[in-house]
Amino acid sequence: xxxxxxxxxxxxxxxxxxxxxxxxxxxxxxxxxxxxxxxxxxxxxxxxxxxxxxxxxxxxxxxxxxxxxxxxxxxxxxxxxxxxxxxxxxxxxxxxxxxxxxxxxxxxxxxxxxxxxxxxxxxxxxxxxxxxxxxxxxxxxxxxxxxxxxxxxxxxxxxxxxxxxxxxxxxxxxxxxxxxxxxxxxxxxxxxxxxxxxxxxxxxxxxxxxxxxxxxxxxxxxxxxxxxxxxxxxxxxxxxxxxxxxxxxxxxxxxxxxxxxxxxxxxxxxxxxxxxxxxxxxxxxxxxxxxxxxxxxxxxxxxxxxxxxxxxxxxxxxxxxxxxxxxxxxxxxxxxxxxxxxxxxxxxxxxxxxxxxxxxxxxxxxxxxxxxxxxxxxxxxxxxxxxxxxxxxxxxxxx
Ligand code: FAD
Ligand code: DHB
Numbered sequence: 417x418x419x420x421x422x423x424x425x426x427x428x429x430x431x432x433x434x435x436x437x438x439x440x441x442x443x444x445x446x447x448x449x450x451x452x453x454x455x456x457x458x459x460x461x462x463x464x465x466x467x468x469x470x471x472x473x474x475x476x477x478x479x480x481x482x483x484x485x486x487x488x489x490x491x492x493x494x495x496x497x498x499x500x501x502x503x504x505x506x507x508x509x510x511x512x513x514x515x516x517x518x519x520x521x522x523x524x525x526x527x528x529x530x531x532x533x534x535x536x537x538x539x540x541x542x543x544x545x546x547x548x549x550x551x552x553x554x555x556x557x558x559x560x561x562x563x564x565x566x567x568x569x570x571x572x573x574x575x576x577x578x579x580x581x582x583x584x585x586x587x588x589x590x591x592x593x594x595x596x597x598x599x600x601x602x603x604x605x606x607x608x609x610x611x612x613x614x615x616x617x618x619x620x621x622x623x624x625x626x627x628x629x630x631x632x633x634x635x636x637x638x639x640x641x642x643x644x645x646x647x648x649x650x651x652x653x654x655x656x657x658x659x660x661x662x663x664x665x666x667x668x669x670x671x672x673x674x675x676x677x678x679x680x681x682x683x684x685x686x687x688x689x690x691x692x693x694x695x696x697x698x699x700x701x702x703x704x705x706x707x708x709x710x711x712x713x714x715x716x717x718x719x720x721x722x723x724x725x726x727x728x729x730x731x732x733x734x735x736x737x738x739x740x741x742x743x744x745x746x747x748x749x750x751x752x753x754x755x756x757x758x759x760x761x762x763x764x765x766x767x768x769x770x771x772x773x774x775x776x777x778x779x780x781x782x783x784x785x786x787x788x789x790x791x792x793x794x795x796x797x798x799x800x801x802x803x804x805x806x807x808x809x810x811x812x813x814x815x
Pocket of ligand 2: 462463464465620631633634641715716717718719
């Protein structure tokens with residue numbers, strides 16, 4: 417027996433879950449199919465910075481309680497280079513802020529909202545595949561097939577939302593000739609740790625250093641999140657805790673020696689490679705790609721989760737228009753509307769990455785150029801304003 421729904425969603429990350437949540441508020445049914453367990457998706461340590469517009473959207477749609485209670489509102493960041501810190505004041509420069517609130521809490525809040533609404537989610541789905549979304553005839557309906565609890569399942573739907581991340585199956589199911597890929601792979605990655613130590617700064621610190629980039633972030637007043645630039649295929653076994661702390665101390669040190677980095681037990685560590693990636697268009701027939709399934713940004717600038725949410729906001733509006741009036745204008749423009757913002761965010765993430773990391777192809781000239789850029793960004797109001805308005809979040813859509 418096939419299950420029926422209006423929108424079949426592949427992937428229970430931020431893109432899939434926020435989409436399901438927004439659709440539910442408009443009375444549109446969806447079923448979510450996820451290959452991992454709920455526990456796994458909720459425990460995965462990932463993003464931490466929420467743009468102000470995304471935080472507002474969460475609050476407006478009933479997801480604001482824990483966010484307001486536990487989220488840390490930040491009105492600026494520090495850029496540290498040449499042994500000195502320089503603050504970028506978001507309040508003054510962009511009348512804005514960001515909220516430090518971990519992705520796993522966002523995902524947990526969305527699962528709770530979904531359970532309260534009685535909506536259906538399949539976890540630990542195996543052999544997920546998508547069919548008949550090309551729209552050969554209006555009668556052929558898109559289908560999602562998978563196995564769950566040892567049983568074969570089929571969901572027949574009006575539309576499929578491919579929210580299954582960069583390594584998912586939706587994008588590769590589109591005929592390759594229908595998609596154009598734009599990509600840049602960076603010659604480095606980030607080694608990230610979560611440490612039970614109070615953050616050593618009230619705000620995030622992005623540090624440029626001759627040994628490589630470092631970032632001090634946080635998850636709560638008791639938990640620090642720290643990153644160091646490393647090789648893209650760095651072997652984490654070569655990084656005992658003492659080596660990680662030594663490197664962090666060196667890269668984050670100030671010239672006056674007054675700033676202190678607080679250490680604590682490391683409870684999680686991992687290495688992430690870095691790439692910029694966009695696929696165009698983000699639609700094929702009745703399947704829409706959203707979030708990391710359609711694009712990846714390097715993490716400097718903290719945009720991945722935010723972009724996933726802004727994509728599905730556009731998609732939810734398009735689907736709501738379709739179900740209310742039968743009109744497809746917004747759905748037809750989905751890709752165009754999203755890509756206009758995505759490319760600006762790609763540019764910002766690439767720029768932050770290029771300014772703050774060491775590239776093995778760079779020479780002493782390039783390093784002086786990077787320092788000059790950092791000096792310019794922190795001393796020109798126009799330049800700091802550009803950073804601030806991108807960091808707190810560009811408008812969700814342009815007219
Ligand atoms: P995902 O979160 O990847 O969700 C996709 C879901 O689909 C997953 O649950 C996956 O299990 C599931 N799936 C995959 N294949 C299948 C399949 N075949 N069938 C069914 N389900 C499937 N972004 C920020 O905005 N700010 C940050 O500070 C930030 N920091 C980051 C730090 C790190 C270390 C990393 C790795 C990422 C960071 N990001 C950050 C990026 C952010 O985490 C992602 O952009 C975000 O998770 C994208 O959401 P998504 O829903 O599109 O994809
Ligand atoms: C975090 C990640 C980022 O990529 C970033 O730019 C800032 C903070 C984080 O995980 O806290």
